[in-house]
Amino acid sequence: xxxxxxxxxxxxxxxxxxxxxxxxxxxxxxxxxxxxxxxxxxxxxxxxxxxxxxxxxxxxxxxxxxxxxxxxxxxxxxxxxxxxxxxxxxxxxxxxxxxxxxxxxxxxxxxxxxxxxxxxxxxxxxxxxxxxxxxxxxxxxxxxxxxxxxxxxxxxxxxxxxxxxxxxxxxxxxxxxxxxxxxxxxxxxxxxxxxxxxxxxxxxxxxxxxxxxxxxxxxxxxxxxxxxxxxxxxxxxxxxxxxxxxxxxxxxxxxxxxxxxxxxxxxxxxxxxxxxxxxxxxxxxxxxxxxxx
Numbered sequence: 676x677x678x679x680x681x682x683x684x685x686x687x688x689x690x691x692x693x694x695x696x697x698x699x700x701x702x703x704x705x706x707x708x709x710x711x712x713x714x715x716x717x718x719x720x721x722x723x724x725x726x727x728x729x730x731x732x733x734x735x736x737x738x739x740x741x742x743x744x745x746x747x748x749x750x751x752x753x754x755x756x757x758x759x760x761x762x763x764x765x766x767x768x769x770x771x772x773x774x775x776x777x778x779x780x781x782x783x784x785x786x787x788x789x790x791x792x793x794x795x796x797x798x799x800x801x802x803x804x805x806x807x808x809x810x811x812x813x814x815x816x817x818x819x820x821x822x823x824x825x826x827x828x829x830x831x832x833x834x835x836x837x838x839x840x841x842x843x844x845x846x847x848x849x850x851x852x853x854x855x856x857x858x859x860x861x862x863x864x865x866x867x868x869x870x871x872x873x874x875x876x877x878x879x880x881x882x883x884x885x886x887x888x889x890x891x892x893x894x895x896x897x898x899x900x901x902x903x904x905x906x907x908x909x910x911x912x913x914x915x916x917x918x919x920x921x922x923x924x925x926x927x928x929x930x931x932x933x934x935x936x937x938x939x940x941x942x943x944x945x946x947x948x949x950x951x952x953x954x955x956x957x958x959x960x961x962x963x964x965x966x967x968x
Contacts, residue, residue: 705724706724708724708726710726711726711729711802712724712727712799713797713798714798715796716796717759718759719742720739721740723735723739727800730779731746731771732774743796743798744756747769747783748769748778751769754769759796764785766782766783767782768781768782768803780803783798783800785798786943797939797943799939825845829925830847830925831847831923831924831926832847832923833923835919836884838878839861841921842859843859870895876893877909884913889911889912889913890910890911893910894906895907895909907927907928908926909927910924
């Protein structure tokens with residue numbers, strides 16, 4: 676065996692060990708994340724996780740080999756197909772479809788990864804919490820929503836058209852770090868919850884709501900009274916309660932989502948780097964095979 680063969684052998688072992696280590700970290704990520712993850716070649720699913728199976732009420736074993744578009748509602752499929760074919764990696768809110776045919780709102784983010792001579796997609800799907808529709812002016816209807824509002828896992832709030840808080844649930848009080856009595860009647864600005872450079876974004880969305888339009892979810896950083904900076908996603912929409920125009924807001928703590936996104940980015944970079952490292956070795960091996968008589 677020549678020196679070149681020995682070097683190639685050592686290189687192959689190192690590359691294989693590095694790849695196995697990367698694959699183990701990726702496996703742990705797939706098993707622990709709450710987001711649905713699918714790896715698909717064009718549209719054919721070649722890998723997924725339990726969170727994805729649970730999201731769509733499928734058995735994990737019955738997902739592999741299916742077309743990823745099967746899990747997207749028909750009215751969203753063309754949009755997803757165009758996005759995947761164009762290599763668009765920006766997040767998109769679409770409707771997913773469960774095994775029983777019911778639809779669920781999801782956020783779809785996909786990343787293309789080189790794999791040998793092909794390119795596969797690594798896609799992350801997050802379920803979007805349904806917004807509360809607080810349209811009825813009847814006290815009984817409002818009372819039925821009270822427990823849902825108060826004990827919702829996400830932070831919910833009601834504000835008037837000046838942006839002053841009218842009501843906040845327990846999750847919002849925990850997130851803002853203030854008691855309800857201290858929050859009511861004050862705005863984000865007076866409470867100093869948002870960083871100064873984010874006030875203009877909140878003011879813009881307030882203006883959109885006053886015009887009767889909902890604002891799309893946007894990311895902010897909230898400064899808790901105890902000090903930590905918390906990444907959140909805030910969406911607001913105009914509602915009418917007891918004939919008064921008000922604003923209903925949902926504040927989602929996206930700390931875990933950010934951690935998962937960073938872990939996913941690191942995993943993707945490692946996979947890409949390892950694939951690029953292995954390509955020269957594969958080319959050499961192919962050349963040797965072709966040279967044999």
